[in-house]
Amino acid sequence: MNESPASSSETPMVRFERVSKRYGALTVLDQLDLDVASGEKVAIIGPSGSGKTTVLRVLMALERIDDGVIHIDGEPLTHMPQGDSLVPADARHLRKMRGHIGMVFQHFNLFPHMSAVQNCMEAPISVLGLGKEEAHARAAELLTMVGLADKLDHHPAQLSGGQQQRVAIARALAMRPRVMLFDEVTSALDPELCGEVLNVIRELGSAHQLTMLMVTHQMGFAREFADRVCFFDAGRIAEQGSPEELFGNPQHERTRQFLRAVMEAI
Amino acid sequence: MPANRTGSAGTSPTGSSPAAGALAAAAILGFAGGLVVSSFAGFRDFLPELLRGAAVTVQVAAGGSLVAVAMALLATAARLYAPLPLRWLAVAYVELFRGTSALVQLFWLFFVLPMFGISLSPMTAGIAALGLNIGAYGSEVMRGAIEAVPRSQWEAASALSLGRFRTLRRVILPQAFVTMIPPWGNLFIELLKATSLVSLITLSDLAFKAQQLNQTTLRTVEIFGIVLLIYLALSLLVTLAMRALEHRAGRRLLRGKETG
Ligand SMILES: Nc1ncnc2c1ncn2[C@@H]1O[C@H](COP(=O)(O)OP(=O)(O)OP(=O)(O)O)[C@@H](O)[C@H]1O
Ligand SMILES: [Mg+2]
Numbered sequence: 001m002n003e004s005p006a007s008s009s010e011t012p013m014v015r016f017e018r019v020s021k022r023y024g025a026l027t028v029l030d031q032l033d034l035d036v037a038s039g040e041k042v043a044i045i046g047p048s049g050s051g052k053t054t055v056l057r058v059l060m061a062l063e064r065i066d067d068g069v070i071h072i073d074g075e076p077l078t079h080m081p082q083g084d085s086l087v088p089a090d091a092r093h094l095r096k097m098r099g100h101i102g103m104v105f106q107h108f109n110l111f112p113h114m115s116a117v118q119n120c121m122e123a124p125i126s127v128l129g130l131g132k133e134e135a136h137a138r139a140a141e142l143l144t145m146v147g148l149a150d151k152l153d154h155h156p157a158q159l160s161g162g163q164q165q166r167v168a169i170a171r172a173l174a175m176r177p178r179v180m181l182f183d184e185v186t187s188a189l190d191p192e193l194c195g196e197v198l199n200v201i202r203e204l205g206s207a208h209q210l211t212m213l214m215v216t217h218q219m220g221f222a223r224e225f226a227d228r229v230c231f232f233d234a235g236r237i238a239e240q241g242s243p244e245e246l247f248g249n250p251q252h253e254r255t256r257q258f259l260r261a262v263m264e265a266i
Numbered sequence: 267m268p269a270n271r272t273g274s275a276g277t278s279p280t281g282s283s284p285a286a287g288a289l290a291a292a293a294i295l296g297f298a299g300g301l302v303v304s305s306f307a308g309f310r311d312f313l314p315e316l317l318r319g320a321a322v323t324v325q326v327a328a329g330g331s332l333v334a335v336a337m338a339l340l341a342t343a344a345r346l347y348a349p350l351p352l353r354w355l356a357v358a359y360v361e362l363f364r365g366t367s368a369l370v371q372l373f374w375l376f377f378v379l380p381m382f383g384i385s386l387s388p389m390t391a392g393i394a395a396l397g398l399n400i401g402a403y404g405s406e407v408m409r410g411a412i413e414a415v416p417r418s419q420w421e422a423a424s425a426l427s428l429g430r431f432r433t434l435r436r437v438i439l440p441q442a443f444v445t446m447i448p449p450w451g452n453l454f455i456e457l458l459k460a461t462s463l464v465s466l467i468t469l470s471d472l473a474f475k476a477q478q479l480n481q482t483t484l485r486t487v488e489i490f491g492i493v494l495l496i497y498l499a500l501s502l503l504v505t506l507a508m509r510a511l512e513h514r515a516g517r518r519l520l521r522g523k524e525t526g
Contacts, residue, residue: 060425091430098427109422113440113519122436123426155519175426 011074013038013179013211014059019068021054021235028054030235031068038073038178041205041212043222043243046232047258052215055232056181059213060103061094072100072179099127102172103181107188108164110156116143116167117152120174128175135174142170146200162193166200173204180204182214194218201225219262223247231255287509291502298495308488312479316489319475320496326392326461326471327500331454333397338404345409347430356405363402368460371395376467392464400457404450411446412438444515451508455501472496 012035021029028051036042044052057063059070061077069086070077079086080093089097111119120139124130130138143152146166156164165185172180182201186194198221204210205225216222222229223243230240231254239246239255250256337359344356363371372395375386386394415438423433465474476493480486 062421062424095427095429098425101425103425105418105422107418109418111419111422111437113444123428126432126436127427171426 010038012036012071013040013073014213015071015074016055016059017069017071019058019070020066021051021058021063022066028235029058029065032236034230034237036179036211036213038211039209041225041227042214043226043229044213044215044232045217045219045222045229045258046238050232051235052232053183054235056103056183056213056215059179060101060181061089061098064088072097099175100177101179101181102175102177104165104168104172104183104185106184108156108161108168110164110168110171112156115153115155116148116159116170119156119167120171123171124174138174139170142173143167145203146170147196160193161189162196165189165197169197169200169204177210179211179213182212182216184215184217187217217262219247219259231258233258287506291506294498294502298499308485308492311483312485312489312492315479316472316475316492316496319470319472320500322464322469322471323458323461323473324500326389326396326464326469327454327458329389329393330396330400330457330461333393334400334404334453334457337398337401338408341401341405342408342412345405346412347434359398360402360405363399364406368395368399369463369466371399372463372467388464388467388469391467392461392469396457396460396463399460400453403456404453407446407449407453408442411442411449414445415441441519444512444519447508447512447515451505451512454504454508458501458504459497 014034014036016032016034019029019032020027032051032055034055044055046052054063058065059077065078069079075097076086076089077094077097078089080089081087111122114122117136117139120142121132121135124135124138125132140149140152143149143166146169148163148166148170151159151163151167154163156167159167169185185201186197189197198218201212201214202225205212214222214226226243228240229243229246230237231246231250231252232238233254239250239252246255247259250259341356341359344352345360348356372391375395376388376391379386379391412434419437419441420433423437428437461471462473464471465477470478472493476489480489483489
């Protein structure tokens with residue numbers, strides 16, 4: 001049913017196993033199966049309300065799921081072993097598992113009272129137990145990588161949207177995650193600022209063995225960057241494949257409709 | 267003139283409020299100056315005695331403010347994060363002290379408690395009653411400020427594996443602090459004005475001294491003119507201090523479009 005092109009004998013980095021998420025009567029994720037291999041870049045596209053953000057949020061453990069299990073590198077994220085069975089994860093387990101995952105939000109969500117470098121130092125110091133100097137060095141290195149070497153001590157309000165989003169990427173990377181989640185990271189930005197953020201993501205993709213899941217409305221970027229594109233509809237993956245397959249020769253009417261609508265909007 | 271200091275710091279957009287404060291201060295000081303000249307005799311005769319009363323007023327206000335902040339912190343922490351019974355206790359405290367008048371609370375502490383074997387000095391009773399009363403309002407202010415920090419800040423911290431307490435201390439409270447400064451300024455002024463109630467439990471505060479002098483000299487206009495000015499000067503001091511604090515905290519937060 002869900003033949004992931006990247007599936008191999010190795011343990012997938014991310015595995016959704018019949019995951020359901022409901023808000024009251026509304027089923028937002030409907031028995032979702034999804035495997036993402038280590039180092040794979042997956043683009044998630046689909047109409048508004050189809051559950052794209054929700055996939056990332058349950059993976060980041062910001063929302064609880066109602067059914068199924070999510071594994072990170074073979075270890076259950078939403079559950080933990082107790083005796084022979086799996087029980088829902090407690091706060092400690094969730095916090096530990098979140099360490100493997102970094103998330104970048106649509107609206108950056110930087111800490112406004114901290115400078116760029118402080119934003120990137122807070123979690124490494126208090127969660128990973130890094131010393132001040134070490135955390136500063138790591139933060140400075142990452143901010144340099146995203147092109148903000150001269151903005152270390154600027155506060156978010158003193159930075160452009162594109163710069164803020166790059167700080168947010170550096171902040172997430174400072175925790176050395178193995179999986180990075182991007183939720184429409186350019187859609188709150190002016191068009192001329194998108195490029196600088198996408199360039200950073202491009203670079204990350206080529207230089208690191210990071211596994212990436214990215215919700216995007218930028219089909220051009222998805223096509224060029226992703227190893228695989230998943231088209232979401234009504235809380236399920238309606239169609240998935242390589243960018244060439246999915247964009248060049250979509251199999252389902254729903255996918256064609258969506259892609260047509262997106263092309264027209266541009 | 268203390269007003270000038272904060273006024274000249276107004277180089278940023280938020281500087282307009284200290285500037286307005288300085289203007290108000292100047293106007294009031296001018297008014298005061300006029301009164302000094304026109305009733306110099308009144309000042310000579312009554313100021314020393316009234317200032318002694320003002321010292322008691324300041325003592326009650328300062329002590330009450332400390333108690334208020336402490337109580338507000340405790341009640342807020344309990345209401346948001348403590349196990350149920352403690353939470354109920356905190357809710358009960360807030361509702362009880364917001365729902366009854368400060369005067370009644372003061373009388374309870376000073377006249378009723380001794381009947382249960384707990385006797386407080388007038389100063390202690392005054393500080394405790396006003397502190398408990400304002401602390402209940404302060405807890406509402408704190409809760410509101412904490413809840414006004416967007417949920418997305420909690421989520422960003424969560425995504426970085428920060429724990430709840432750490433998030434509160436490092437991410438949420440610094441932001442909430444800035445928003446709660448102006449309402450706390452109002453509460454401190456409320457508290458200052460309410461200190462006159464302690465004259466009813468035998469403390470010789472400013473209001474008490476004024477009534478006493480008035481009864482013996484009948485120079486009502488002069489006495490209550492000076493009393494008015496002293497209260498006004500005290501509350502102006504509170505306002506200026508809170509403005510300065512707000513300015514500093516706001517600068518650190520660098521909200522809005524402010525740069526450099
Ligand atoms: N906290 C919530 N409470 C109730 N319903 C919610 C909540 N969060 C999301 N939903 C609903 O779940 C559905 C899926 O939301 P989701 O944010 O995952 O969509 P999306 O695919 O990211 O859409 P968009 O492209 O507009 O961002 C929507 O119908 C949304 O209204
Ligand atoms: Mg979304």
